[in-house]
Amino acid sequence: MSAILVVAEHAGGRLNPSTAKCVSCAVAIAAACAPQAAPIDVAVLGAEVAPVTAAAAALGGVRRVLSLERAENAAALAAVWAPQIAALAPEYTHVLGPSTTFGKDLMPRVAALLGVGQVSDLMAVQTPHRFQRPIYASNVLVSVELPAQQRVVATVRTASFQPAPAAGPAPIEARQLQVPLPGHTRFVARSPVNAGRPDLQTAARVVSGGRALASSDNFQLLYRLADALGAAVGASRAAVDAGYVPNDLQVGQTGKIIAPELYIALGISGAIQHLTGIKDARTIVAINKDADAPIFEVADIGLVGDLFQVVPELEQLIRARRASAHS
Amino acid sequence: MSRSILVAIKRVIDFSVHVRVKPDGSGVVTDGVKMSINPFDEIALEEALRIRERGLADEIIAVSVGPADVQQQLRTALAMGADRAVLVQVAEPLEPLVIARLLLALVQRHQPLLVLLGKQAIDDDNTQTGQMLAALWDRPQATFASKLELDGTRARVTREIDAGLETLEVDLPAVITTDLRLNEPRYVRLPEIMKARRKPLDTLTPAELGVADTAAVMRVLEYRTPPTRARGVRVGSAAELVAALEQRGVL
Numbered sequence: 001m002s003a004i005l006v007v008a009e010h011a012g013g014r015l016n017p018s019t020a021k022c023v024s025c026a027v028a029i030a031a032a033c034a035p036q037a038a039p040i041d042v043a044v045l046g047a048e049v050a051p052v053t054a055a056a057a058a059l060g061g062v063r064r065v066l067s068l069e070r071a072e073n074a075a076a077l078a079a080v081w082a083p084q085i086a087a088l089a090p091e092y093t094h095v096l097g098p099s100t101t102f103g104k105d106l107m108p109r110v111a112a113l114l115g116v117g118q119v120s121d122l123m124a125v126q127t128p129h130r131f132q133r134p135i136y137a138s139n140v141l142v143s144v145e146l147p148a149q150q151r152v153v154a155t156v157r158t159a160s161f162q163p164a165p166a167a168g169p170a171p172i173e174a175r176q177l178q179v180p181l182p183g184h185t186r187f188v189a190r191s192p193v194n195a196g197r198p199d200l201q202t203a204a205r206v207v208s209g210g211r212a213l214a215s216s217d218n219f220q221l222l223y224r225l226a227d228a229l230g231a232a233v234g235a236s237r238a239a240v241d242a243g244y245v246p247n248d249l250q251v252g253q254t255g256k257i258i259a260p261e262l263y264i265a266l267g268i269s270g271a272i273q274h275l276t277g278i279k280d281a282r283t284i285v286a287i288n289k290d291a292d293a294p295i296f297e298v299a300d301i302g303l304v305g306d307l308f309q310v311v312p313e314l315e316q317l318i319r320a321r322r323a324s325a326h327s
Numbered sequence: 328m329s330r331s332i333l334v335a336i337k338r339v340i341d342f343s344v345h346v347r348v349k350p351d352g353s354g355v356v357t358d359g360v361k362m363s364i365n366p367f368d369e370i371a372l373e374e375a376l377r378i379r380e381r382g383l384a385d386e387i388i389a390v391s392v393g394p395a396d397v398q399q400q401l402r403t404a405l406a407m408g409a410d411r412a413v414l415v416q417v418a419e420p421l422e423p424l425v426i427a428r429l430l431l432a433l434v435q436r437h438q439p440l441l442v443l444l445g446k447q448a449i450d451d452d453n454t455q456t457g458q459m460l461a462a463l464w465d466r467p468q469a470t471f472a473s474k475l476e477l478d479g480t481r482a483r484v485t486r487e488i489d490a491g492l493e494t495l496e497v498d499l500p501a502v503i504t505t506d507l508r509l510n511e512p513r514y515v516r517l518p519e520i521m522k523a524r525r526k527p528l529d530t531l532t533p534a535e536l537g538v539a540d541t542a543a544v545m546r547v548l549e550y551r552t553p554p555t556r557a558r559g560v561r562v563g564s565a566a567e568l569v570a571a572l573e574q575r576g577v578l
Contacts, residue, residue: 101488108455112462136346143548184498185467191491248491300559313565
């Protein structure tokens with residue numbers, strides 16, 4: 001019988017939306033296993049995880065949630081978490097984590113402890129052991145197949161899956177694992193959570209800026225448009241490298257892969273490494289001075305123009321539209 | 328633990344090349360295509376050189392796994408400043424877990440202070456090898472590093488994560504995988520290229536490293552080009568843009 005384990009990602013007592021997407025992927029694997037049953041468990045590691053386990057238990061398709069509380073689990077250190085997940089793995093045919101920096105750090109360590117390879121950025125389930133994944137910055141898709149008897153360890157490309165819907169709570173089971181943990185890796189600090197704005201990875205709308213913004217101050221223009229739209233803010237690598245915005249706003253092959261309903265690219269030329277991050281957006285809008293910029297090849301709506309003129313106009317039009325809708 | 332740093336580099340299709348799938352779907356076109364050191368590995372090498380220049384390491388060993396052609400990239404690494412190079416020569420592409428086993432064998436030979444490598448290779452985008460090596464070696468890992476400080480027995484590493492930045496402290500030896508903003512690699516100058524020809528470049532086989540089984544477990548059944556987006560419309564003003572967005576129902 002097949003069984004699937006999803007490793008939950010969480011911080012600050014909140015379950016990361018990537019977990020609900022991993023559960024969706026697990027549901028797709030379970031469907032591919034039919035008529036054989038393939039129950040789905042979620043493992044939550046942490047020091048105190050009660051609110052997180054409750055959130056995980058409310059995800060549709062989950063059989064039960066395993067609560068692994070241990071003081072050493074307070075920070076998500078791959079060297080500390082991996083041996084515990086590896087200790088749980090013998091009960092499962094599939095072990096999944098999100099293809100976020102959390103899962104990318106952790107899951108290969110789990111796979112190596114289990115002596116198996118990993119399927120990275122799983123984007124579609126073809127059979128319980130055959131999957132599609134992107135390579136070359138998503139310019140090529142491959143189907144890969146593992147031997148039927150091999151345990152599957154994978155990271156799930158979150159932009160390829162919808163979050164699992166809410167359902168009746170699954171039972172929560174506390175587990176104590178007698179696994180020796182290393183002390184060679186210590187958590188020091190983490191930048192504070194950026195509150196008040198929609199999260200870039202899950203936002204329905206994203207406004208992104210590139211090198212053409214030309215300064216950190218000019219990004220205010222973009223923030224105002226984002227606020228008018230209720231959008232998250234993103235950036236190209238060039239804008240991050242130039243120091244206009246922090247690294248966590250980077251969208252692309254080496255940053256975040258996102259799938260918003262609306263993506264507005266301002267002054268972004270559209271290097272393939274950036275386009276990788278937005279391929280799954282439903283509507284892409286590009287505003288750029290350069291009519292030949294590659295971003296226009298993928299844009300659903302393109303506007304050749306000076307963003308310093310167009311963006312304030314656009315912000316006003318959207319604010320006016322909202323005001324009239326509310327009156 | 329010696330005062331050496333092992334830097335693992337991979338030969339990949341240059342980042343500027345538009346990669347194409349072969350018409351029969353059996354792979355990607357590599358004939359006549361420019362090959363380079365994986366950009367993230369170049370950053371790893373640059374960081375190792377800077378650590379040596381600060382007097383915190385004595386020897387930089389560039390290692391790679393692949394066909395004889397990889398010597399070109401190892402020569403570039405030597406020209407950048409690596410002291411010597413090791414090529415584990417294999418004809419077929421290997422999976423990250425096998426690469427990690429080969430790197431572990433090299434680690435056991437050289438007992439380095441650090442292993443530095445890129446956070447991912449821009450061809451397979453796997454993001455696995457460093458973490459797998461750290462697991463097999465039973466040593467710390469610090470992935471996606473954008474800042475690295477060494478004090479002899481420990482490293483303090485700032486990591487680029489989805490939520491911003493995270494700082495870890497790890498005991499040495501450790502595996503550190505490098506992100507884009509760690510440094511800007513130096514350019515290679517002609518005299519260095521000439522000098523690099525005289526630096527040692529050893530070739531080994533997996534069997535000599537005690538890794539008998541290098542066969543791929545994961546079968547790639549098909550390569551295909553993803554569907555392209557339909558060509559969009561052009562608008563001439565902010566007002567037209569808002570109208571087009573309304574028409575698509577996204578406002």
